[in-house]
Amino acid sequence: MEPGLANQRHPVVREAGAARGISASWHAWVTWLRDKPMVVARMSLVHADPLQSNKTGEKQGPVLVGKPDTVEQGMMMRTGYFRAVIGTVLAVVALSAGSDATEKKPLFDMQEIRNPRSLAVKVLQDWHRVNGPVPTRQKLVTIRVGEIWPGREYRMPVRMVVPANRKARGFHLTGGNTLRRLERDTRLTRLDQDLLRGGVGLVYTVVQVLAQSGLGEMGRESEARFARSLDPHDKIQYWAWPATMMRAITAAHAETGHFEAKGRVAMSGGSKNGATPSMAIIHDERMTAVFASVSPIWDSPLRLCDRKAWDELEAVAGRFRNRFLGGHFGPNFNREALAAGRSWADLQNFAAETSDAVFVSRNLKQLRARKVDMLFHPGTHDFVAFDLAWGGAHHKDIPIYLGANTGHGQRKGHPKLERGQQNRIAFLLRHFFPEQVEPLLPSPAVAQEVVDGRLKAWVRFPAGAGEESGRIWWMFDRPIDGSPGYLSRLIPDDQSIEMKFDSTTKTWHASIPLDPKASRIDFFSNHRKVIRYRGARHATYVSSPYTRATLRGEKQ
CATH class of the missing domain: 3.40.50.1820 (Alpha/Beta hydrolase fold, catalytic domain)
Known part of the structure; x- marks a missing residue:
């Protein structure tokens, strides 16, 4: 069947190989044409001199295009002419790619x-x-x-x-x-x-x-359409x-x-x-x-369908089924798309082309x-926000609060979880009434060092931020991002301590005894600031970046 032109409402609908700016439809057409040499032959057959000279002056034998038994007798393709035809086709493709992209609607008009x-x-x-x-x-x-x-x-x-x-x-x-x-x-x-x-x-x-x-029927049709098209509008x-x-x-x-x-x-x-x-x-x-x-x-590698990241995950966790773990921006639709005939390269292209919008x-x-x-x-144990280690390493300045042992389906939380946290209320009051409400804490900087069997951690806020407390949590050898073990292995009850403030260095610090058998440690700290509005007190907390430190034998 000739390549169709369906699913062209959005520029993310691209096939593998379209990274050069060629739209899915044109890329498919050229691929189809490449695999049908008789079409090219019939488009460009001319009478040719069987001993035509090439650019070096050497004589060439006849160049047949297409199956010999289907090419008309005496009709041969000149190499130069063939190149000209292909050049023309590619030029049309390039022009079409530009017009195709401009004609398509963005995800949101x-x-x-x-x-x-x-x-x-x-x-x-x-x-x-x-x-x-x-x-x-x-x-x-x-x-x-x-x-x-x-x-x-x-x-x-x-x-x-x-x-x-x-x-x-x-x-x-x-x-x-x-x-x-x-x-x-x-x-x-x-x-x-x-x-x-x-x-x-x-x-x-x-x-x-x-x-x-x-609207359950619409929802089901939407999922089926998307699995086939990988058009985000669907x-x-x-x-x-x-x-x-x-x-x-x-x-x-x-x-x-x-x-x-x-x-x-x-x-x-x-x-x-x-x-x-x-x-x-x-x-x-x-x-x-x-x-x-x-x-x-x-946009962690798992979300972008990075093959290396997925190979590492499956090597550790095996092939597992979870509706969300590893998903691009919510439920994981990879299996459904593959079952509908899409390829892993299609999923990678989709992730690459939509992630800026997401x-x-x-x-x-x-x-x-x-x-x-x-x-x-994001929660420390959530199946939607399943990539804290990667995010903490690459986006230290995005403001977050990490409730210890929280996430979808995590009902208890850690014994030291901040039960009176009112971040949402204070955040909204500050946003709408900035002249009456103090700012919440910004993201702090964090540093760590391993000395004599202990991890020493320091957290520093900008001067005048107003933080009032510090508490640190840690885990040894936590399973990797996106794995079932990432969700199931919680922070132990006894792996949290209060931090101390050093007025000389203006830092919060803690010293954690290390497990001699551990190859890495994950840790973060939470810090309180009370926000007041109309006589009410709202306890707010912000976290240091989630940090994974290598202790021995592994790459960080």
Whole structure:
């Protein structure tokens, strides 16, 4: 069958060998043509001198192109002409590659995302007053997010909440809601009340597996389409969920009588509701802050389908089945894509071409230029954020908090876990009210040294940061990132101690006795700062970079 031109809606749909800028369709066409020499022969056969001279003046014998029994008698291809034909084909391919790339739509059409006229708003509950400790006005609508694939509309609900007596300036946007919950007037939490008193609105939408929204069939079709196409627009997590949050902003801003045109937009959530805003904020400059827990942060080799990393993982852990471990940006779809006929090279190409649009770690420069606030809670034992050792080594300046022995499905936590941690509340209060709330702690620097059978660790914050405490945790010979053992082997109860502060060097330090049989040690420290707002105290914590130190016999 001749190569088709399907799945060309997005430039990440490329075949192996297309790295030079040749689109999947053209690359496949040239490959097919290469394997069909008679086609070339029939395109370029001419009468040829059987003893034509080459550039060196030597005589050449006849050059037959195609099968001898199918080439017309006396019809031969001149080498130079053949080269000219191939050159012409490649030139057309190159030109097409440029036009092909420009004609394709990016993952998000941001002009359309911001277009309120295409929302097709359906009002379920018009603006109405809701009394309570902080009176509000609320409205519930559904909006058209867009077409998840041609001809299939994707709609989601949005509830908007503003102060009763004024417009909201900025808002807190969340997706961790259900249809049933949004049907009811919002009952305000203490944080909600603080935000509304300060003039900040609330916007709620739904970022959940589609079965929970009564769209299970669409969700299943989306997965099947994506496995065949590797087009991120076909997959809910890459297009529909981020687009939902961005379109919710458009819907709120369209309510000009209730929201001011300018204002900060902060997002918070965990799991899919941590990953979704982390991705959306890369694309939408209206978004100004993201607080995300148990969700991907960085583009580690496993996520990029690096063959060496996967070989190392499988050599240690064997072939295992886990829905998330090793996934690019959430569930691991590698097996499904391979079963649908895609190759490992296809998966690598997909990861290489989509990761700039997905990972915060690849967009730090532009996010910081926009002054975006960020804080991440990956958890120390999470199957979505499964690559702490790699991230700690390569992204020491991304602010994180590591709750010891926390993550999806980890119910107990470490005995020394900071149970009163209120990072999310303080993060949002600081973002919206920077003149009234002190900053949270920045990421500190860490150093370590092995001396006389002990690991000595030092942690230093910038001057004036205001850290109040330090505690360190450690593990020996933790299984590698992405492995089942990474999740199951927890930090032992007795492997945590308080750190001491040296006022001379302005560092927190600890000395850890080493296991003489261990080949490496992983460690991190947590540090507290209490944030105050309207008489309330909020204990916040930030972690030093997760650090893996080689003790003997292994590469770090």
